[in-house]
Amino acid sequence: MTLANNTSTDGTALRIGLFGFGCVGQGLYDVLRRTPGLRAQVARICVKDRSKPRTLPLGMFTYDRGEILGDDTINVVVELIDDANAAFDIVSSALRAGKAVVSANKRMIAERFDDLLAIQNETGSPFLYEASVCGSIPIIRNLEEYYDNDLLDGLEGIVNGTTNFILTRVSDGEGAYEGALASAQRLGFAESDPTLDVEGYDAVFKTVILAAHGFGVVVKPGNIVRRGITTVSSFDAAVAKRHGYTIKLVSSARLADGEVSASVLPTFVRDESPLASVRDEYNAVSLHAAFSDAQLMVGKGAGGHPTASAVLSDIAALRYAYRYEYKKIAQGLRPRFSQRVPIKIYARSSRRDLLEQIPWSTIEIEHRSPDGSYVIGTTVLDELSASEAFRSDETFIAKVV
Numbered sequence: 001m002t003l004a005n006n007t008s009t010d011g012t013a014l015r016i017g018l019f020g021f022g023c024v025g026q027g028l029y030d031v032l033r034r035t036p037g038l039r040a041q042v043a044r045i046c047v048k049d050r051s052k053p054r055t056l057p058l059g060m061f062t063y064d065r066g067e068i069l070g071d072d073t074i075n076v077v078v079e080l081i082d083d084a085n086a087a088f089d090i091v092s093s094a095l096r097a098g099k100a101v102v103s104a105n106k107r108m109i110a111e112r113f114d115d116l117l118a119i120q121n122e123t124g125s126p127f128l129y130e131a132s133v134c135g136s137i138p139i140i141r142n143l144e145e146y147y148d149n150d151l152l153d154g155l156e157g158i159v160n161g162t163t164n165f166i167l168t169r170v171s172d173g174e175g176a177y178e179g180a181l182a183s184a185q186r187l188g189f190a191e192s193d194p195t196l197d198v199e200g201y202d203a204v205f206k207t208v209i210l211a212a213h214g215f216g217v218v219v220k221p222g223n224i225v226r227r228g229i230t231t232v233s234s235f236d237a238a239v240a241k242r243h244g245y246t247i248k249l250v251s252s253a254r255l256a257d258g259e260v261s262a263s264v265l266p267t268f269v270r271d272e273s274p275l276a277s278v279r280d281e282y283n284a285v286s287l288h289a290a291f292s293d294a295q296l297m298v299g300k301g302a303g304g305h306p307t308a309s310a311v312l313s314d315i316a317a318l319r320y321a322y323r324y325e326y327k328k329i330a331q332g333l334r335p336r337f338s339q340r341v342p343i344k345i346y347a348r349s350s351r352r353d354l355l356e357q358i359p360w361s362t363i364e365i366e367h368r369s370p371d372g373s374y375v376i377g378t379t380v381l382d383e384l385s386a387s388e389a390f391r392s393d394e395t396f397i398a399k400v401v
C-alpha cells in the first residue's frame with residue numbers, strides 16, 4: 001500500500017511516527033490537533049530521555065525506534081530530533097522501509113545532501129523538509145516550483161532567528177548580547193547548542209539547502225565562508241547606525257557567469273533595505289531574478305508553532321504525493337562553486353596588525369580612535385576567509401552591501 005494510494009484514493013488518515021518531542025515536536029502535536037481536516041494523527045512518538053516529564057500519556061511514547069520503523073501501519077515518519085547522525089539513520093531507514101519522511105533537520109540535510117538524494121532516487125519515497133530553512137516561510141517549495149527556470153541569480157536572507165533576535169537587541173542599544181541569547185534560548189529559538197546559531201553554522205546548513213534548490217549546486221557546509229556574531233559590539237552597531245546601516249547576519253548565494261558563491265556573514269544592510277526592518281526571530285529571504293528584480297518573503301523563522309506549520313504543510317503535501325524533483329540539479333546545469341568574488345567589508349579590531357593583514361584591494365575609510373579602529377574597504381572573499389584577521393576573536397568583520 002503506497003502512501004499515494006493510501007491517501008488519495010481511500011482517504012485513509014495519515015498515520016505518523018514522530019521522532020522527537022521537543023519544542024517543534026510538541027508544536028506539531030498541537031497544530032495537528034487543531035487541524036482535524038487534515039486527517040493526520042500521531043500514532044507513536046519515539047524519544048530518547050526516559051526521565052523527562054511528558055505532557056501526553058506515556059503509552060504514546062516509545063524508546064525503541066524499531067517500533068515506528070517496523071510498524072507497517074505507520075506511513076509517515078516525522079523526524080524532529082537534534083542529533084544529525086541519529087536523524088540520518090532514522091530518515092534513511094524510514095525511506096528504505098517505503099515510508100514518506102518529513103524532517104526539519106538542516107544539519108543532517110546539509111551534511112548528507114548527496115546521500116539523501118541517492119536514497120530518494122533508489123527508493124522513490126518522498127522526503128520533504130520545508131521546516132529546515134526559515135521556519136514558517138515556504139522558501140524551498142518556491143525555489144523548486146516557481147524558480148524552476150534559470151532566471152534566479154541571487155538570494156540573500158536572514159535565515160537564523162536566534163541571531164536576528166540578538167542583533168535586534170544589540171542594535172536597539174537594549175543591553176547585552178548574553179541577555180538576548182538567554183532570552184532566545186528561553187523562547188525556544190536557539191539550538192540545544194547555541195554555538196550553532198551564534199557562530200553561523202545553522203545559517204550555513206540552511207544556505208547549503210537554498211543553494212541546492214536555487215542553483216543546483218551541492219556544496220559541503222565547510223566550503224561556505226562563515227563568520228558568526230559573537231564579537232559584535234555596541235561600537236559596531238553605533239558605527240553602522242552612523243553610516244545608515246543595520247547589522248544583520250546575512251546568508252547569501254549568488255550565481256554569476258556560471259559560478260555560484262555563498263557566504264554567511266554579519267552584514268551592514270542599508271537602513272532603507274527591506275532586510276533591515278526584519279526584527280526579532282523573524283526571517284526573510286530576498287530573491288533576485290532577471291526581469292522580476294527583487295522579491296522578499298518574510299515570516300517567523302524559529303519557535304515551535306511557526307516551524308510546526310511548515311512541517312504540517314509538508315505532511316499535507318504528501319496527500320497528493322508531492323516530492324521534490326530537484327529541478328535545478330536535474331537540469332544538469334551544475335554551476336561551478338567559486339568563492340573568488342569581490343566583497344566590501346567593515347573590519348574592526350584593537351589590533352592594527354590584524355586589520356593591516358587583510359588583503360585589501362581598496363580602502364575607503366580608515367578610522368582610528370581609543371574606542372576602536374576600523375577599516376571599510378574591498379577585498380576578495382576567498383582571500384579574506386584565509387586571513388588571520390577573519391579567524392580571530394579580536395576582530396569583528398561584516399560585509400557591507
Ligand code: HSE
Nearest residue numbers: 160161162189190191
Ligand atoms: N535555531 C534556529 C534559529 C531554529 O534560531 O533560526 C530554526 O531553525
